[in-house]
Amino acid sequence: MSQRKVKLSIVAAIYNLEEYLPRCLDALVNQTLKDIEIICVDDGSTDSAPQIVDEYAEKYPDKIRAFHKENGGEFTSRNYGLERAVGEYVTFVDVDDYVELNWAEKLYKAAKNNNADLVVCAFERISLETGKVTSTDIAGFGECVKEIKSDDDFIAFVNPAPWNKAYRREMLKDINFLPLRGFNDTMLLMELVTIAKRVAFVPDVLYHYYLRNDSQIHSVNEQDVKNLKKYLLEVKKFYKQTKKYDEMKYILDLMAFLHLGTSVMYRASYDEKINIKKMTKDTIKYLNKNFPTWRKNPFLTFRYSIKKGFKHFALWGVSILYKWNMPMIYIRTYRFLVDKLKIDIKF
DSSP: OOOOOOSEEEEEEEOSOTTTHHHHHHHHHTOSOOSEEEEEEEESOSSSHHHHHHHHHHHOTTTEEEEEEOOOOHHHHHHHHHHHOOSSEEEEEETTSEEOTTHHHHHHHHHHHTTOSEEEEEEEEEETTTOOEEEEESGGGOSEEEEOOTTOOGGGGSOOOGGGEEEEGGGGTTOOOOSOTTTHHHHHHHHHTTTOOEEEEEEEEEEEEEEOTTSGGGOOOHHHHHHHHHHHHHHHHHHHHTTOHHHHHHHHHHHHIIIIIIIIHHHHTTOTTSOHHHHHHHHHHHHHHHSGGGTTOGGGSHHHHHHHOHHHHHHHHHHHHHHTTOHHHHHHHHHIIIIISOOOOOO
């Protein structure tokens, strides 16, 4: 690859998925933003994905850098690519998804025009089985720039996935994706709260995320929950090390409740091996001990939530059920909405 200034590094973590890879790479090499590098990290794929990557790298030597390594999991591929990125900003892509051809350009321009540390675009979820769009996220923020502050909880309601975002690469030099199956992006976003200052939003749907039944996001087992609890404590330690805990503890505790209490407990309820009633009780004890302000959090009050809209108000209702030790009412209601009525509320 010729020596040039790279505006945006795109890290593609690849493990198999040979049937989707060409569609993804075609969209990347044809981005309207020209000063990009595409870092393809093959994580020990067992299908034809490595050969496909090498073919594209040979065809587009000024854009694609191909790497092959032993299988270590998604977080290792993302870190591997991040360590080798040279762009001013960096973003990530899942190769079973696809992006609009101006995805990179709009992310980069929004970042530069607003001197943003982080830029976020809207995306849509698509059922791989039916091809139908199931939901659209982030668009509601509109085109705006926000500062991460202790009295504004907006960052807690940003989907943590790294693929609809561009990060100032310099900001990530001291942190990386933690070794946590399915939640490494959540931990990264929570840590960025202590580092990032300005966040720009692009309301255009630029990323198309496909929902696969075998995806990690749809399966949470007991060990996953134990690991999440472990690494949430590591994130809390990071807040204290950066001397941000006292200032941002309400945001931290809100995010801990939102991700562990609402999202993960719901997903864990589908594992028949898990005693979900016991797990939710243990989770309440865990939150009480380690993230105690969730109970009297200023962002989880009726007065605050009623002014912020339906999602905030719904989360307040869930927190009340948890405080009353009745989280199973929330889980059963949520499952009824999703499984029977096909309504999925994304906090």
